[in-house]
Amino acid sequence: MRGGELLFAVAGLPAAVLGGAYALAVLYAGTLLSLTVLGLPFVVAALAGARGLGGLHRRLVGRLLGEHVEPPLPAPRPDGAFARGRAVLSDPVAWRSLLYLLIRLPLGLLGFAAVVVLPLGCGWLLGFPLWVRLLEPGERPAGWLDAVAVLLGLAVLAAAPPANRALGAANRSLARLLLGPARAQQRVRALESARATLLADNTDRLRRLERDLHDGTQAQLVALAITLSLADDALDPGAAPGGPDLARLRALVDRARGQTDDTITGLRRVTRGIHPVALDGGLGEALPGLAGTSPVPVAVRVDLRERPDPAIEQAVYFCAAELLTNLAKHSGARTAELSATAADGRVRLTVRDDGRGGAVIGGPAPGVGASGGTGLAGLTERLAAVDGVLRVESPVGGPTVVTAELPSRI
Numbered sequence: 001m002r003g004g005e006l007l008f009a010v011a012g013l014p015a016a017v018l019g020g021a022y023a024l025a026v027l028y029a030g031t032l033l034s035l036t037v038l039g040l041p042f043v044v045a046a047l048a049g050a051r052g053l054g055g056l057h058r059r060l061v062g063r064l065l066g067e068h069v070e071p072p073l074p075a076p077r078p079d080g081a082f083a084r085g086r087a088v089l090s091d092p093v094a095w096r097s098l099l100y101l102l103i104r105l106p107l108g109l110l111g112f113a114a115v116v117v118l119p120l121g122c123g124w125l126l127g128f129p130l131w132v133r134l135l136e137p138g139e140r141p142a143g144w145l146d147a148v149a150v151l152l153g154l155a156v157l158a159a160a161p162p163a164n165r166a167l168g169a170a171n172r173s174l175a176r177l178l179l180g181p182a183r184a185q186q187r188v189r190a191l192e193s194a195r196a197t198l199l200a201d202n203t204d205r206l207r208r209l210e211r212d213l214h215d216g217t218q219a220q221l222v223a224l225a226i227t228l229s230l231a232d233d234a235l236d237p238g239a240a241p242g243g244p245d246l247a248r249l250r251a252l253v254d255r256a257r258g259q260t261d262d263t264i265t266g267l268r269r270v271t272r273g274i275h276p277v278a279l280d281g282g283l284g285e286a287l288p289g290l291a292g293t294s295p296v297p298v299a300v301r302v303d304l305r306e307r308p309d310p311a312i313e314q315a316v317y318f319c320a321a322e323l324l325t326n327l328a329k330h331s332g333a334r335t336a337e338l339s340a341t342a343a344d345g346r347v348r349l350t351v352r353d354d355g356r357g358g359a360v361i362g363g364p365a366p367g368v369g370a371s372g373g374t375g376l377a378g379l380t381e382r383l384a385a386v387d388g389v390l391r392v393e394s395p396v397g398g399p400t401v402v403t404a405e406l407p408s409r410i
Contacts, residue, residue: 005168009111012171015060015326016108019053019101026050026098030160039289044085047094053366054097057104058179067172102180107171114163118156125153171191212266220263227256277314283340286317291338294324294390296331296353301339306349306407315386316340316349319404323351331355331400342408357398361390379404386410 013245026046033039058069088094124148185384231252277284284304291298308316320338327336333355341348363375380390388406 004064005067005164005171006115009115012060013108013112016104020105023098023101047088050098051094054100054179061175063185065168065172067175067314069175069180086281096178103174111167114160114167118160122153122156125149216266217263220259220266224256224259227252227259262363279317282307283313283316287340290320295328296333296336298336306408308342309410311410312347312386312406312408314348319379320349323402327353345408347406347408352399352401354399357394357400358396359392359394359400361392
C-alpha cells in the first residue's frame, strides 16, 4: 500500500465532501431556480466553479496518487455576457467536473473507511477477547465467539490493503475519465501535435533538398558549364595556329559527359525522397520491389482491393522502408514477412520477423534488443499525422510484429 494512497484517502476526504456537497447544492438550487430568471446565471456561475474545483482535484490526484492528468483546454471566453454564458453552459469540461464531484463523494467516503474504519475494526476484532475480559469481572473461558472475532479481524486486516489499492485505482481512472480533456479535445490535440511534427519533418526535408541542390547539383552544373566553355574555346579556329586540339577537345567532351552523368545521378538521389517512382504503379508494385532490396529474405503478401490516396500510399511506403531497414540492421532475423491489405476504407501494413525481439515504441527499433535504435517513435508520429496508428508486439526472444493501420482516404 503506497503512502500517497493513504494520504489521499485521509486528506482527500474533506475535498471530496466539500466537492460533493457543492455538486448536490448546485443541482438542488439549480432545479429550484430553473423556473426563475436567476436560474441560468446561477447555473453558469456554478459550472464555472465546478471547473475550478475540478482543477484542484486534478492537482491533488497528481500530487498524491502520482496520476498525471492532462489539463483540459481553457474555457472559451467570447465577447459579450450572453455569448460567454452560452459557452459555459455548453462547456463539456465543466459538466464533467460536476459529475466528478458527485462520484468522488462516495469514493472518498469508501476510501476513508478503508484506511481508517477497517483498521480500527480490525484492531477491535483482534482484541475482542481482551476487551470482553477487561469489561466483564470474573473469569470468562474462551469460546467460539472469541475465535470468530479473531478470524474476522484477520480477514479485515487482509482485505484493507487490496481495498485501498482498488479505490486508489478507481480514483485514478475517474480523474483520467472526467478531469482531463474531452475525447474530441484529445483528438484535436493529437492531430495538432501530429501535424506540427509532419510540418517540421517536411521543413527539414525541404531544407536538406535546398542544401543538396545548392551544394551538389548546382555545383555540378557550374562545373559542366565551365567544361563546355573550355570546349567551345578549344573549337575557336583562332585559338591555335594549327587548328583545334582534338585530343584536348575529346578530353573535355569526356569530362562533360561524366559530369552530366553525375548530375543526373545526383538529381535522381535528391528527388527520390520527394515521391518514390516505384509508387507510380501503386503499392501493389512498390512493396514487392522494396522487399526485394532487403538483405533479409522477405515474403510479401499484398491484397489491395482499393487504391489509397497518394499521401497514404507514400506514408505506407516510407513506413515499410523504415521497418525493413531497421529489421536488416538490428533484428538479427533470418526471415521476415510483409503483408499489406486495403479494404473498407482502411490500410494495414504488417511486418513480422523472427529476430531477437524486445522492441517498444519510444525505445528500440523493430526486432531490436535493449540497445537498439529509436525509430518506432518517429514512425508513430509520422503515421499520426495522417490519422494512423502503430502497434508493436515484440516479446524478448521474438518474434516481432509491427502493424501500421491508416485510413485509405484523408
